[in-house]
Amino acid sequence: MNGGEKGQASDPDRVGLGSPEEPSRSLISRWLSKADRYASRPLTAVLVIGAAVIWIAISVAAGFPSRWEIVFQSVVAAVTLAIVFVIQHTQARYQRATQRKLDEILLTMSETDNSLLALEHAPDEELRATGHRHRQVRQDTVRDR
DSSP, X not given: OOTTTXXXXXXXXXXXXXXXXXXXXXXXXXXXXXXXXHHTSHHHHHHHHHHHHHHHHHHHHHTOOHHHHHHHHHHHHHHHHHHHHHHHHHHHHHHXXXXXXXXXXXXXXXXXXXXXXXXXXXOHHHHHHHHHHHHHHHHHHHXXX
16 A cells, blocks of 8 residues: 555545545535636636626617616626625635644654644644644744744
């Protein structure tokens, strides 16, 4: 078993090296990742801007009907809310993957403090204390130079 395979079977949160459409992920997770990829493309921005310009041109030509404006505002609000959830999902997934990679690095280093592996689950006081301790180590290192 090489380093890349270590612990994969026992850790369901571990991210595999497969594509985002990897079957082990839930359907909604794959769909949200795909939506994020499409939403982040430059062509999507151009299409959205083009649609807004066309909507404004049609609204000007029609005399800005209030019903159309309400529909437009409702659609924009719904799309914005949906995109917030898409972004939140993909950011959280990338953060979990990054955390697993950092944990793996800490596990391979012999001189590390293994209590740092679960720091994201620690109480706020412990997190602050660790931050103060590391800030002091950095300051001491700068002074020693």
